[in-house]
Amino acid sequence: MTYAFQAEGLVKRFGTTTALAGVELAARPGTVLGVLGPNGAGKTTAVRVLATLLRPDAGRATVGGFDVVRDAEQVRRRIGLTGQYASVDDDLTGTENLVLIGRLLDLRTADARTRARELLARFDLTEAAGRPARTYSGGMRRRLDLAASLVGRPDVIYLDEPTTGLDPAKRDDVWHMVRALVAEGTTVLLTTQYLEEADALADEITVMDHGRVIAHDTPADLKRVVGGQTIAARPADPARLGDVEQILATVSGHRPESPSRGVLTVPVPDDRAFTEAVRRLADAGVTMTELSLRLPSLDEVFLTLTGHGADATPTGHGAADRQEVAA
Amino acid sequence: MTATLTPPAPAVTPAAAPRRPFALVRHSLALAGRSLAKTRRTPEQLLDVTLQPVIFVVIFVYLLGGAVAGSQHAYLQFLLPAILVQTAMFASTAIGVNLNSDIKKGVFDRFRSLPIARSAPLIGAVLGDVIRFVVATLVLLGFGTALGFRLGNGILLGVAACLLVLVFSFCLSWTSVLIGMLVREPGAVQGISFLIMFPLTFGTNMMVPTDTLPGWLQAWVKLNPVTDVMAAARGLMLGGPVAVPVTHTLLWSLGLLVVFAPLAVRAYRRRT
Numbered sequence: 001m002t003y004a005f006q007a008e009g010l011v012k013r014f015g016t017t018t019a020l021a022g023v024e025l026a027a028r029p030g031t032v033l034g035v036l037g038p039n040g041a042g043k044t045t046a047v048r049v050l051a052t053l054l055r056p057d058a059g060r061a062t063v064g065g066f067d068v069v070r071d072a073e074q075v076r077r078r079i080g081l082t083g084q085y086a087s088v089d090d091d092l093t094g095t096e097n098l099v100l101i102g103r104l105l106d107l108r109t110a111d112a113r114t115r116a117r118e119l120l121a122r123f124d125l126t127e128a129a130g131r132p133a134r135t136y137s138g139g140m141r142r143r144l145d146l147a148a149s150l151v152g153r154p155d156v157i158y159l160d161e162p163t164t165g166l167d168p169a170k171r172d173d174v175w176h177m178v179r180a181l182v183a184e185g186t187t188v189l190l191t192t193q194y195l196e197e198a199d200a201l202a203d204e205i206t207v208m209d210h211g212r213v214i215a216h217d218t219p220a221d222l223k224r225v226v227g228g229q230t231i232a233a234r235p236a237d238p239a240r241l242g243d244v245e246q247i248l249a250t251v252s253g254h255r256p257e258s259p260s261r262g263v264l265t266v267p268v269p270d271d272r273a274f275t276e277a278v279r280r281l282a283d284a285g286v287t288m289t290e291l292s293l294r295l296p297s298l299d300e301v302f303l304t305l306t307g308h309g310a311d312a313t314p315t316g317h318g319a320a321d322r323q324e325v326a327a
Numbered sequence: 328m329t330a331t332l333t334p335p336a337p338a339v340t341p342a343a344a345p346r347r348p349f350a351l352v353r354h355s356l357a358l359a360g361r362s363l364a365k366t367r368r369t370p371e372q373l374l375d376v377t378l379q380p381v382i383f384v385v386i387f388v389y390l391l392g393g394a395v396a397g398s399q400h401a402y403l404q405f406l407l408p409a410i411l412v413q414t415a416m417f418a419s420t421a422i423g424v425n426l427n428s429d430i431k432k433g434v435f436d437r438f439r440s441l442p443i444a445r446s447a448p449l450i451g452a453v454l455g456d457v458i459r460f461v462v463a464t465l466v467l468l469g470f471g472t473a474l475g476f477r478l479g480n481g482i483l484l485g486v487a488a489c490l491l492v493l494v495f496s497f498c499l500s501w502t503s504v505l506i507g508m509l510v511r512e513p514g515a516v517q518g519i520s521f522l523i524m525f526p527l528t529f530g531t532n533m534m535v536p537t538d539t540l541p542g543w544l545q546a547w548v549k550l551n552p553v554t555d556v557m558a559a560a561r562g563l564m565l566g567g568p569v570a571v572p573v574t575h576t577l578l579w580s581l582g583l584l585v586v587f588a589p590l591a592v593r594a595y596r597r598r599t
Contacts, residue, residue: 051440076442087433091365103357104441106350132368148437 004029004187009059019045021211032188034202042211043191080149080157090134101151119147139170226304234290355450362455376463408560409533415496420520423507446592479565488563498580501587508594552579
């Protein structure tokens, strides 16, 4: 099989710390590989090796068939990198940032300007184009950063936790852009701490922990392994908890639990049970203050796969890891 | 290592436009443009090269001039070419500090992931700093002229002196770049740079003639390349022998460049 990028047996040590202990990653052209793991799992180190920023101590990695160590220059012609911390120059304007990248990629100045204009328009930054990036909001910087990594029309894009610290609306913007890139045939490596994000975007998911790959699967199969999804429901009137309990039990075939007062949760095998629950609750005339279908959290995924929870609890998404439905 | 499949033949066309010649020059100039744009947006970065020469002239000429030379005007003539050299040298320490803090930001990751020479961001930064030398030179000559300094050798040789000092500082900058790449913290870069710059600048005949110094210090002053640079600047600006000090200055400049530029680029490559 031909891969757009492929890493085999990657090992990277920093002093006595082993950041990567034999990692395999690969994605076919035009697909999204989600790399899921907590802070310190080695996701960023793996991305930096694939982006030619770090030399592996052992193993090899190729992009478009070119070795990241021996043919680094060829690899750099084919990749775009968007880091967790936006790598744009604060003192330069949006236009200046993109034109500089274009000129470093050997575009003629006029072409670099045209390309910058196109990308600024595409990422909804035309109005801010003449302002220094220092004045941009977090979401705007992230978009400019993504635009900067697209100047050279790369075949492969690395997105290192592109939505960490963004609010849900901004996160949806990033998701939308990732889908648009893939539709154009770009291959994407996306690192994330959220199963929901990997599930929404990735064709295949590699789960990393302590520098090792602990699982690799399609999102559907991974969810099957880690226990599918959970419905959480809170009726507006606590007196109707009994009705809700009965409906949830019917659609799921399990007895609902009550993790906190007034809330019922029940595991469900797939999304269909959720639709059914929504319909039945509406038919029964129950007003809900909360009704959500939740994917397992990173902690729950790790508990299933490794027997211990994730070392670092992801922060910054809050309610984002729920698909809220008003009923 | 695991057995691998035969790497697939690269089917896709290169993402970027075909290579044009003189890539390193073009990329370095584009990155120098980045430095200039940054300086334009944050002019306070030029505060040191603007105020420092003025302060040094005032301190040396008015505080020491009377005692050392008997006449403040005669001392100004003697001192100003040397202060030009000193200002340029001090100005060249900023680049290591700036690069050291710059490199920690994501933008250098971006540069490293682009198909450009590893040296381009460093050369660009050094070239972009030329603006600092130009500002420092103009301020110093303007202030000196207002106080009564006169070029004794005509404008052209005066400009030649400024260019020679510029070339020397440009080459000396690479020591600062190297320190900036080797040391972890910007503050430490500053400290180490000044530790090196002080004996180099003040261990010269900058303020007093060499023969007034004790023997061991005379030995250092004669060995110190900056003595040659100051002698060349004085010769060109005021008159006097120029052939030997100018040749020495150019040779020293070349030597600094050839030794420290590759070391700095190597240190940059190794830094992760």
